[in-house]
Amino acid sequence: MLKSLNIDPGKCTGCLQCEMACSLENEGVFNTAKSRIKVFTFHEEGRFVPYTCTQCDEAWCMHACPVDAIVLNPATGSKDVKNDLCVGCKVCTIACPFGTVNYNVDSGKVVKCDLCGGDPQCASACPTDAITYVDANATGLDKMRQWAGKTDNAANTGA
């Protein structure tokens, strides 16, 4: 079963556990500045929104790469950057409509979410289930369940 990250901003408290888990997995240190998932704070509105790569099927970044350094991982559906091929041209960062591919000045390569090879650490670290890793065919299941629970069944119960 292919899975995908499912983000529910309404549950996010802005604690950045996801950013730390991401940087630990990918950089070996706790470093929110190097995280591939970012939590944005909209202070006036009182909202926190985690944002990362959605792994587009027809991925703009993958098609734009002139050296084929971004490849599909068939096991997870993620589009992964091959560091040995990436030349740091940054064309993918321009092609991505969502800004989720970014250049890393230290390595000279681009970085993006690769779903941690199928065990995304951001989802494991999230204390409120704002980030979950669920069946890619039914990311709406939780929302459907919530609305189903609110559906008025009064007519059927004869009340």
Place this chain on the structure above:
Amino acid sequence: MAWTRQLLRVNLTEGTCIPEPLNMDWANQYLGQRGLATRYLVEEIDPQCDALGADNKMIMATGPLTGTMASTAGRYSVITKSPLTGAVACSNSGGFFGAELKNAGWDMIIFEGKSPAPVYLHIENNNATLMPATDLWGKSCWETDEMLHAKHQDPQMRIAVVGRSAEQGCLFSSVINDLHRAAGRSGVGTVMASKNLKAVAVRGSLGVGNIKDPARFMSAVSAGKKVLAENPVTGEGLPALGTQVLMNVINEVGAMPTRNMQEVQFEGASKISGEAMLEPRESDGKPNLTRNGGCFACTIACGRISTIDREHFSVKEKPQYWGNSGGLEYEAAWALGSDTGVDDLDALTYVNFLCNEDGMDPISFGATVAAAMELFESGAISTQHTDGVELKFGNAQALCWAAEKSATGEGFGADINLGSRRLCEKYGRPELSMTVKGQEFPAYDPRGIQGMGLTYATSNRGACHLRSYTVSSEILGVPEKTDPLQTEGKAGLVKAFQDATAAVDSSGLCVFTTFAWTLDDISPQIDAACDGDWSPERLVEVGERIWQLERDFNMKAGITGSDDTLPQRLLKDAAKSGPAKGKVCELGEMLPEYYQLRGWTQDGQLTAETRSKFDLPS
């Protein structure tokens, strides 16, 4: 490891920023943050120096776990000599600034001297520069935050700043970081402003590594997060209601200081409670509380994010206050509400916004307004002093007016900014000041919670609940239930809480974790991250050493055992209602035993034996 092992020394007189290796011998004795910075302060300043003079120093210090993934590990503290109390000040803050400082590669910053003109410190990893702040001087914390973000074009920069109240010499000004988190108490912001230092703006991208045993650390961190999630206080109560979960509870047990501590129960408590913050308003159908928010790495998320009713008199003509910002936590709701007799939730939220905007400690501010209200009602001050404002208990308009004046230090604001003790002395009624060592009380009446009386009397920074929160035991039954109206065993309880808390405050973790965590949960996280052995026993030893060191500083600063007392009102006037009706605080039954447990003389002095046992500096 876990420490970066590097501190930044900023000499404001000379305008220099110089890196320096961290003293690891001291780190082994004092861990970090509160303990370690106090060790530096004791070494480097004369305890009798003028707190607002160039000879005082101010230290911003992280703990070894700050910036890691341990739950709540984003804390930093500001350590200095307090202008409010003359004692050691150590104010702890959350938000994101502390973790950013650590991420930039610094365990702490020591500020010394005084800049000839307003400056701010800009840190980008290893690069630290003092920059002119003439344009920022006279601006609020919020304006300064916005101007610095715009100037550096860096939305991810984290900023700690002092507001206009501090510039005007308000003796209880906080350092505000991330707009609405505060190193709140004892006037640490006043010291910062006295050095002409307006702000510290930090961007860090080096990462926090150097974990001794990463696998064991992550396993301990996960176990800790699980304990917090499954505990009813940290897993349910605090996320849902914040610390405001306490308002109705403390009122019911008759320990809610009301109208400058004349009473122990507030008839309007339910209207300003955490539950009330969830009730939809008539005007727009929205509740006061928008949602909860977490500080860096925090899996509890007790923070309140609130709005004020746009139709409320306080903000009707002020759209700049219509958005979301930091909402009321229990101490603020109590001080601004119950202690002033005001039960208007929107007024309290507005005043809380102003306290964040210009850096007034809401506890000291609210308690000082409460004292001013009693002075007014007793005739010691009149409308001549207050621009015609009827500064009476329960007057929400007067409370809002007082906050606006305090923020700028204008008119009667300058009197409020003296704090309760100096205000009451100025108007000839010192007995009306509800303070210990010059610092205003927090939200637990020691007639109804006896252990808190000893906590306040012996706190090393003046009246404070965060030095030993025996409310946990006496009311909530954590880690075990004791009778709040009994004094027996409280000396030992207070000492145990004081020592454990001093260790937690030195680690980078938040003391709120201790609603669920004991040192048995905390020790594995520190031990896996830091070189050396950090067993629970060792942490208690470190905590006690810190306590003794702070006490020693205070004694050298001229404070004596006779200052370990409470206002006569709490010792002589019995509680008028509730379960504690007829009770006073029986401090005299607890203090001698406490001194004995601490290894102090009968008049509260450290003995040579105690000094030697804890290897205190001479």
